[in-house]
Amino acid sequence: MSIMTRRNFLRAAVAAVPLAALLTACDGGWQDDAEAADEPAAVEDAPAGGAAGGSVLVAYYSAQGHTESVAQTIADELGADLFEIAPTEPYTDDDLNWNNPDSRVSREHDDESLRDVPLERVTPEGWEDYDTVFVGYPIWWGIAAWPVGGFVTGNDWEGKTAIPFCTSASSGLGRSGELLAQAAGTGEWQEGQRFSSGADESEVRDWASGLGL
Numbered sequence: 403m404s405i406m407t408r409r410n411f412l413r414a415a416v417a418a419v420p421l422a423a424l425l426t427a428c429d430g431g432w433q434d435d436a437e438a439a440d441e442p443a444a445v446e447d448a449p450a451g452g453a454a455g456g457s458v459l460v461a462y463y464s465a466q467g468h469t470e471s472v473a474q475t476i477a478d479e480l481g482a483d484l485f486e487i488a489p490t491e492p493y494t495d496d497d498l499n500w501n502n503p504d505s506r507v508s509r510e511h512d513d514e515s516l517r518d519v520p521l522e523r524v525t526p527e528g529w530e531d532y533d534t535v536f537v538g539y540p541i542w543w544g545i546a547a548w549p550v551g552g553f554v555t556g557n558d559w560e561g562k563t564a565i566p567f568c569t570s571a572s573s574g575l576g577r578s579g580e581l582l583a584q585a586a587g588t589g590e591w592q593e594g595q596r597f598s599s600g601a602d603e604s605e606v607r608d609w610a611s612g613l614g615l
Contacts, residue, residue, distance in 0.1 A: 457531050458482035458615055462538035463549045465498060468569040468599045473538045475606040476567070480615055482536070485526040487553045489519050500542075510548065517548040524556035534563045534615060537582065541570040541596075546578040554582050559589025565613070566594035569601065 460477040463486070464470035470486075477484045497506035510516040526532075537554065539546040546568065564586065566579035575596040583591035595609055 457528075458534045458536070459485055459526060459529075459532040460536040460538065461485040461487055461526065461553060462536075463487035463540075463547055463553075464538070465493060465540050465547060466599075468597075468601075469538045469540050472567065472569055472597050472601055472606050473536070475603050476536055476538075476610045479607045479610040483526075483532075487539075487549055488522045489549050490522050491520070507542065511543055517551065519549045519552055521549065521552050521556075524553060529557060532562065534565065535559075537564055537566045539566075539568055539578070541568050541573045541576070541578065544573060544576050544578075546582055550582065551585060554585050557586075559586045562589045564589045564591045566591070567597065568594070569597050569599055571599045 458480050460473045460480075460482050462469050462473035462484075464473070473484060476482065493506065496502075499505040500507055500511075502508060503512075510519075537550065539550045542548065546566075564583070566575070566582055568575055568578060573596075575594050579591060579594040583589070597606060
């Protein structure tokens with residue numbers, strides 16, 4: 403999916419029709435006790451003066467709409483561009499039913515080889531021009547929703563500051579940011595931030611503005 407500039411987003415927002423929630427549990431903090439075998443790359447705390455300046459992109463995958471809302475607020479606050487991480491085969495309500503052991507997400511959770519989810523577009527237009535990239539996702543079983551994995555591994559993060567953020571009903575950020583940093587292999591990955599599924603817009607704006615970008 404193409405990048406949405408702030409101007410285009412504001413135009414689109416006027417005509418947008420609210421979408422029904424796909425699944426309560428999808429952005430709701432699924433838990434998983436399993437830990438990755440390899441040690442992740444170090445994730446650094448954000449510097450006191452803020453992360454790297456320059457052009458900013460907010461890339462996100464959203465299953466229910468909570469992560470999308472946070473991403474749009476961050477982009478609006480910072481005047482950043484938006485990029486939706488979109489699977490070529492979108493998840494249906496049935497796919498996202500984690501209570502069903504035969505659902506798509508349950509099968510993908512049980513078999514890691516199924517988590518390589520093809521995306522409509524992996525690399526945003528003008529990727530090389532972005533200095534700072536926010537990476538947003540819901541928490542699935544204690545880690546980042548796996549459609550984000552293809553976006554992270556499919557791009558070159560050299561010279562970029564990456565700032566992960568997630569949404570969940572109860573789970574924290576956990577090791578999700580660390581594991582994405584390990585998958586990326588390069589880039590300066592910051593600690594990131596977790597927001598509740600119903601995060602207040604002012605909370606998101608305060609966090610984004612406080613980064614000093």
